[in-house]
Amino acid sequence: MSILVIKNAQVFAPQPLGVQDLVVAGGKIVAMGAHLELSTQGIEVTTLDAEGAYLIPGLVDPLAHITGGGGEGGFHTRTPEMQLSEATLAGVTTLVAGLGTDATTRTLPDLLAKAHALTHEGLSVYTYTGSYELPARTVTGSVRDDIILIDKCIGVGEVAIADHRGSQPDYRELAKVAAEARVGGMLSGKRGIVFVHVGGAASQLGLISEVADKTDIPISQFYPTHLNRSSALLAQGVALAGQGLMLDVTASTTPELLAAGELSAAQALAEALAQGLDENMISFSSDGNASLPEFNAKGELTGLKVGRIQAMHDSLTEAVKAHNLPLEQVIKAVSSNAARNLGLTTKGHIKVGADADLVLLDPASLAVEHVFAQGEQMVAAGKAIRRGTFE
Ligand code: ZN
Numbered sequence: 001m002s003i004l005v006i007k008n009a010q011v012f013a014p015q016p017l018g019v020q021d022l023v024v025a026g027g028k029i030v031a032m033g034a035h036l037e038l039s040t041q042g043i044e045v046t047t048l049d050a051e052g053a054y055l056i057p058g059l060v061d062p063l064a065h066i067t068g069g070g071g072e073g074g075f076h077t078r079t080p081e082m083q084l085s086e087a088t089l090a091g092v093t094t095l096v097a098g099l100g101t102d103a104t105t106r107t108l109p110d111l112l113a114k115a116h117a118l119t120h121e122g123l124s125v126y127t128y129t130g131s132y133e134l135p136a137r138t139v140t141g142s143v144r145d146d147i148i149l150i151d152k153c154i155g156v157g158e159v160a161i162a163d164h165r166g167s168q169p170d171y172r173e174l175a176k177v178a179a180e181a182r183v184g185g186m187l188s189g190k191r192g193i194v195f196v197h198v199g200g201a202a203s204q205l206g207l208i209s210e211v212a213d214k215t216d217i218p219i220s221q222f223y224p225t226h227l228n229r230s231s232a233l234l235a236q237g238v239a240l241a242g243q244g245l246m247l248d249v250t251a252s253t254t255p256e257l258l259a260a261g262e263l264s265a266a267q268a269l270a271e272a273l274a275q276g277l278d279e280n281m282i283s284f285s286s287d288g289n290a291s292l293p294e295f296n297a298k299g300e301l302t303g304l305k306v307g308r309i310q311a312m313h314d315s316l317t318e319a320v321k322a323h324n325l326p327l328e329q330v331i332k333a334v335s336s337n338a339a340r341n342l343g344l345t346t347k348g349h350i351k352v353g354a355d356a357d358l359v360l361l362d363p364a365s366l367a368v369e370h371v372f373a374q375g376e377q378m379v380a381a382g383k384a385i386r387r388g389t390f391e
Contacts, residue, residue, distance in 0.1 A: 002043075002044035002045065002046055003023060003024065003025045003038075003040065003043055003044065003045045003046070004023070004024040004025070004045075004046050004047075004048070004356075004372070004375060004377075005021065005022070005023055005024075005036075005038065005045055005046070005047045005048070006021065006022040006024070006047075006048050006050055006055065006358070006360075007021045007047060007048070007049045007050060008021070008049055008050050008051055008052060009021075009022065009050035009052075009053055009054070009055035009360065010050075010052055010053065010054050010055065010363065011032070011055045011350055012054060012055065012056045012327055012328050012331055012350070013057070013349055013350040013351060014056070014057065014327075014328045014329075014331035014332050014335070014336050014349070015328055016327075016328055017032075017350075018034070019034060019052070020032050020033060020034055020055075021033060021034070021035065021036040022055070022350075022358075023036065023038065024356040024358075024372070024375045025375070026375070027355060027356055027374035027375040027376075028346075028353060028354065028355060028356055028375070029350065029351065029352055029353065029354050029355075029356050029358075030352065031352060032350070032351070032352055048370065050360055050370075052363060053360040053361060053362060053363055053369060053370075054327065054360065054361040054362075054363050054366070055350065055358060055359070055360055055361075056091075056327070056331050056335070056350070056358075056359050056361060057331065057335045057336065057339075057347070057348050057349055057350050057354075057357060057358070057359070058091060058092065058093030058094060058335065058347070058355075058357030058358060058359055058371070058372075058373060059090065059091045059092040059093065059094075059312050059313070059316075059334045059335050059359065060092075060093075060094040060095070060283075060334070060335045060336075060338040060339045060342070060344065060347055060348050061087075061092050061094065061095040061096070061284075061285055061286045061288070061309065061312055061338070062095075062096050062195065062223065062225070062248060062283055062285045062338040062341075062342060063095075063096060063098055063157070063158060063195065063225055063248070063250075063285035063286065063287055064082060064087075064092075064095040064096070064097055064098075064285070064286050064287070064288040064289065064309055065079070065082070065097070065098065065099070065100060065287070065288060065289040065290045065307070066081060066082045066095070066097040066111070066114045066115065066118060066125070066288075066289065067081050067082075067097070067099075067106055067110055067111050067114045067289075068080050068081045068082075068106070068289050069099070069100040069101065069102065069106070069289060069290040069291055069307075070100070070101070070102070070290065070291025070293070070304065070306070071101065071102045071105070071291070072101060072165070072291055072293045072301055072304065073293070073301050073304050075105075077291060077304050078102070078105070079289050079290065079291050079306045079307075080289065080306070081114060081289065082118075082288055082289045082309065083387075083388045083390070083391050084118060084121045084122070084123065084378075084384075084386065084387060084388035084391065085378075085379075085384035085386070085387055085388065085391055086288070086308070086309050086310065087118075087123060087288075087309050088122075088123075088371050088373065088378035088379050088384055088386070089310065089368060089371075089379060089382075089384055090286075090309050090310045090311075090312050090313040090368070091312070091313050091316075091359040091361075091368045091371055091379075092123075092286070092309055092312055092313075093123060093124060093357035093359075093371065093372075093373040093374075093378075094123070094124040094125075094126075094339070094344065094347050094348075094357060095118075095123065095124075095125055095126075095286075095288075095309075096125075096126045096127065096128060096154065096155075096195075096342065097111055097114065097115050097125060097126070097127045097128070098111070098127065098128040098130075098131070098157050098158050098195065099111060099128075099130070099131035099132075099137070099158075100131060100132055100158060100197070100290055100291075101131075101132050101160075101165045101291075102131075103130075103131035103132070103133060103137045106131075107137075108127075108129060108137060108138065108139050108146075109139065111127055112127060112139070112150070112152065112153075115127050115152050116152075117388075117389070118388075119152075121386070121388050121389065122373045122374070122376050122378055122386060123373055124344075124347065124355070124357070124373070124374065125152065126152050126153070126154045126342070126344075127150070127152045127153050127154070128153070128154070128155050128156055128157040128158065128195055129143055129146040129147065129150070129153050129155075129156050130143060130156040130157060130159060130177070131158070131159075132158065132159065132160035132163070132165060132166050132167065132197060133159075133160070133166070133167040134159060134167050134169045134173045134174070134177055135173070135177075136156055136159070136177055139153075142180065143156045143177055143180035143181055143184060144180040144181070144183055144184035144187075145184070146184070147180075147181060147184030147185055147188055147190060147192055148184050148187050148188040153190075154185075154190045154191055154192070154193065154342060154343065154344075155181055155185070155190070155191060155192055155193035155194060155195055155223075155342075156177055156180070156181045156193075156194055156195070157193070157194060157195025157196065157197070157223075158195045158196060158197035158225065159174070159177060159194060159195070159196050159197065160196075160197040160199060161174065161196055161197070161198055161199065161203070161205075161207045161208070162198050162199040162200070162201035162202075162203045162204055162205075162206070162207070163197060163198070163199020163200065163201060164199065164201070164295075164299050165199070166197070166199060169207070170207075171207055171210035171211050171214060171215075174194075174207050174208070174211050175211045175214075175215045175217055177194060178194045178211060178217045178221050178222065179215075179217060181193065181194050181221065182217065182221050185343075190343055191341070191342050191343035192221070193221065193222075193223045193341070193342060193343075194221055194222050194223065195223045195224075195225065195248075196208065196222055196223065196224040196225065197224075197225060197226060198224045198225065198226050198227060198229065198233065199226075199229075200229055200230075204232070204233050204236050205224060205233070205236050205237060205240060205245075208222050208224060208240070208245070209240065212243070218244065219240065219243050219244050219245045220244040220245065220246070222245060223246050223248060223341060224237065224245070224247065224248060225248040225249070225250060225285055225287075226248075226249070226250050226287075227247050227248065227249050227268065228249035228250060228262060228263040228264070228265055228267070228268035229250075229261075229262055230261050230262065230263075231261075231263065231271065234247075234249075234263065234268055234271060234272055235275065237272075238272050238275045238276070238277045241277055241278065241281040241282070245281075246281055246282070246283065246337065246341045247272070247277070247281060247282045247283070248282070248283045248284070248285050248338075249263075249265045249268040249269065249282065249283075249284055249285075250265060250284075250285060250286075250287045250307075251265040251284045251285065251286050251287070251311035251312050251314070251315040252286055252287045252288065252290065252292060252307030252308055252311040253265075253292070253311070254292050254294075254303075254305045256294050256303060256305075257292065257294065260294070264315065264318060265284045265311070265315040265318075265319075265333075266315050266316075266318035266319035266322060266323050266325075267318075267323065268282075269282060269284075269319055269323070269325065269330070269333055270319065270323040270325060273325070273329070279329050279332055279333075280332060280336075280337055280340075281337070282333055282337060283333055283334070283337045283338040283341065284312060284315050284316075284333050284334050284338075285312075285338070286307060286308070286309040286310075286311050286312045287307040287311075288307050288308055288309030288311070289306060289307055289308075289309070290306070290307040291304050291305070291306060291307070292304065292305045292306065292307055312334055313368055315334070316330050316331075316334050316366065317365075317366045319333070320366060321366070335347075335348045336348035336349060355374050356372055356374060356375040357372065357373055357374060358370075358371070358372040359371050359372075367382060368382060369381060369382055
């Protein structure tokens with residue numbers, strides 16, 4: 001085992017800590033301080049002089065479709081699966097994989113196998129059981145058992161509400177799956193989150209509010225995404241965040257979707273904070289490798305593109321450069337908040353004892369220079385030095 005020393009980095013943990021040296025061993029951050037002196041006789045040490053680059057925690061993506069998704073325009077529109085370097089070049093070192101519209105030709109065993117493949121290649125990967133539809137598809141026959149018995153499974157999702165592609169659940173159905181996830185999470189020491197795809201229908205977050213109002217399930221059990229679909233949906237989310245609902249906005253988008261009223265993730269973050277949202281209550285997900293379909297008012301498919309995990313880093317840059325948000329606030333949105341809300345306690349922070357998931361950014365351009373995942377270097381000088389098995 002060798003030791004990695006990163007010197008002279010401007011650390012954002014996410015809070016700014018100034019210039020620090022870090023020592024990494026066994027995949028963890030084992031020491032941090034200004035001008036650390038190491039006695040390393042007989043130990044192999046790799047030193048990287050960061051020369052004032054920004055050091056931030058690896059990005060945590062709460063929704064990526066690693067096996068591909070889509071298919072809303074027929075079989076030829078099923079999107080391709082994700083490759084390792086697509087994530088690492090974006091600075092993403094942790095992601096949660098889920099199914100979407102299609103749980104017939106896309107399966108949970110296939111998702112789990114791909115999650116193990118990306119884990120083998122160096123990422124930290126978790127999964128959601130289920131898909132858009134309720135009752136949820138599962139591996140073992142129950143959402144609760146999947147969460148308890150499958151190590152990687154930390155919740156259920158993305159369950160679709162307010163969407164013509166969803167199974168049109170009522171609040172009782174949504175409450176039942178949330179109860180399963182909640183108890184499964186409790187019994188296995190996981191978060192048991194219900195990750196919710198919110199579509200474009202007028203009912204918006206109504207079903208989640210109804211469950212919180214009419215049952216004993218707290219609203220914090222839910223984690224709704226795509227809240228940047230419109231300003232109105234975002235504003236509804238901001239109102240519910242005060243009750244404990246974590247909001248997620250989608251980084252992948254298209255010019256067509258933006259023209260139709262969607263906000264970019266960066267714009268949504270700026271807008272939500274301006275509305276008084278607590279900066280700890282919003283995250284970005286990539287929706288990587290999902291299809292990004294466009295439907296007209298009659299629900300007919302008019303176009304389709306593929307989500308990119310790269311959008312996580314693009315959105316970070318846009319939030320800082322175009323919306324003048326402080327980097328530490330943006331890091332919370334792309335890393336710390338999702339890690340906390342998913343119960344991933346060793347992720348999303350730079351501190352002694354945390355996993356050595358680290359990204360060095362050029363301080364001027366914010367371009368990704370170096371990426372370490374659990375101490376292993378994945379990206380060097382902006383190039384992927386580790387590639388997936390078939391890249
Ligand atoms: Zn979705």
